[in-house]
Amino acid sequence: MFARHQASLFDIADVPTIEPLGGALTRTELGAGAWLDTCPSWLRGSAGLFDELLRSVPWRRERRPMYDRVVDVPRLVCYYPDGIALPHPLLTELRDALSRHYAPELGERFTTAGLCCYRDGSDSVAWHGDTAGRGADTDTMVAIVSLGAARPLLLRPRGGGAASLRYPQGHGDLLVMGGSCQRTWEHCVPKTAQPIGPRISVQFRPRGVR
Numbered sequence: 001m002f003a004r005h006q007a008s009l010f011d012i013a014d015v016p017t018i019e020p021l022g023g024a025l026t027r028t029e030l031g032a033g034a035w036l037d038t039c040p041s042w043l044r045g046s047a048g049l050f051d052e053l054l055r056s057v058p059w060r061r062e063r064r065p066m067y068d069r070v071v072d073v074p075r076l077v078c079y080y081p082d083g084i085a086l087p088h089p090l091l092t093e094l095r096d097a098l099s100r101h102y103a104p105e106l107g108e109r110f111t112t113a114g115l116c117c118y119r120d121g122s123d124s125v126a127w128h129g130d131t132a133g134r135g136a137d138t139d140t141m142v143a144i145v146s147l148g149a150a151r152p153l154l155l156r157p158r159g160g161g162a163a164s165l166r167y168p169q170g171h172g173d174l175l176v177m178g179g180s181c182q183r184t185w186e187h188c189v190p191k192t193a194q195p196i197g198p199r200i201s202v203q204f205r206p207r208g209v210r
């Protein structure tokens with residue numbers, strides 16, 4: 001199912017470590033109350049995590065209503081709702097580190113994890129905001145940790161008017177969308193014609209945000 005992949009290309013250290021978030025994040029104000037925090041290589045030494053998730057997560061195809069049909073979304077997904085154990089203890093550590101760091105600003109914990117697998121460059125997700133839940137009308141946060149092959153995450157203001165921003169998301173990188181980002185901006189992961197291996201995106205969200 002997956003293109004050939006060598007863990008050592010991504011990360012050679014064996015012991016997973018995460019950077020304390022305090023000094024490591026860069027915040028970008030996007031306007032309209034939206035912001036982004038980024039931390040390249042937040043997680044190091046995580047090649048084993050990528051391999052294990054690729055192998056052991058019960059990936060399934062995503063289907064979405066579009067106009068009068070239901071279509072396959074070109075990527076694989078697995079959703080871990082509030083209260084369901086995550087598929088690897090390291091993901092629990094990441095979620096809890098994010099919850100601790102953002103508690104004063106977010107006022108609640110990250111409780112759910114959405115895992116997506118982009119098998120190769122023809123997998124993608126179209127422009128959207130995470131507005132299926134509270135993000136439609138409430139400021140919130142979505143924290144994304146990327147594993148595997150680097151793919152860019154693009155952002156643009158809803159309603160157009162500005163060139164899109166491009167954030168390459170490589171192995172271990174963290175990107176957090178905050179404030180009004182889900183309702184005032186859109187994001188996507190475009191297809192690429194480059195021969196590229198699989199990428200896993202892990203999105204942590206508070207309860208009720210989808």
Ligand SMILES: O=C(O)CCC(=O)C(=O)O
Binds near residue numbers: 144153187189202
């Ligand atoms: O692949 C990513 O990092 C973004 C995924 C995403 O936007 C979503 O599943 O809502």
Ligand SMILES: [Fe+2]
Binds near residue numbers: 128129130187
């Ligand atoms: Fe999203």
